[in-house]
Amino acid sequence: MRYRDTGNVHKDFHLAMNTSIQYVLRTYGMEFLRELFRRTAQEVYKDIYLSLKRGEWQPLLEHWTYYYDREEGKYTVTKVDGGFIFLVLECPAVRHLKEKQVPLTSDFALQETLINEAWSSGTQFQIRTEILGEGSYRMSVLPRPGRAES
């Protein structure tokens, strides 16, 4: 895994994430926000993106399990043929906003939908993000129809 943090966690960065999403949408619009997450997915998380292009989903699963565990999120993982389903039951970022009494809007979930969209773009996987409720979502990483198995 390219990045692996230890020590304390400064969860207020989720508040900054929320502010930044709202600010970018209000000031520059959706395409600017989409480009921000594309850069993050494909350039910051270059190793994950290149793995997905090679047909390997394991680095993405390792990244998610490590960081959802680190922030004490609740989730389940179901392996399926050629991919996996990551079901988030309690998102730590949403939990933190609620603890801080920051109003939650549907825009906050754009961090999942847009980064997953960028991770799947041009790779052998489709990543479908379904928002199930406040702090709960399902991310299905599945092979595109017709791709060769890795």
Added chain:
Amino acid sequence: MIPSDHYVRLYNELFKMLGERGQEDLRQYWREISRLQKTILGPFIESDGLRGMYTYWEHIRVEENCKADLKLTEDYFEFRMRKCPSLTKAMDNDAGVYKYYCDHCSGWIAPIMEQYGYHLAYDMISRTEPRCIMRVYKNKEKAEAFLKEARLPARPYGE
């Protein structure tokens, strides 16, 4: 979820995108972050002035895993960063660090201090070394005197 640990790398990308549009776009964003941060830092300053800043940044030192020393005097509060986790992560980054990454700190802190009648004096030292010295003074002339001696004084709003 973008992990808390990785927010600064996304932040770094946003700075690049805003910087491509121009300095004023960066400044407007710093002011937006400043408004958020005021809701967190502001009550510490309101209740206890410089000592409140010490309390806030001591919490930050621990929670953000900073290697830093704090000092409180009659004239100023000092946060002396020996290893900044934020710049360290932005540099340890496959997307590369934004060349003016460090400037955002003074960019969000300065407006808050101004609103409370304090004066920020920030020596970034170097934009490629994860260390800096931040002081907040009660007295403007003393803040300016510190900035004159700084190796790389921060002037986020060009003043």
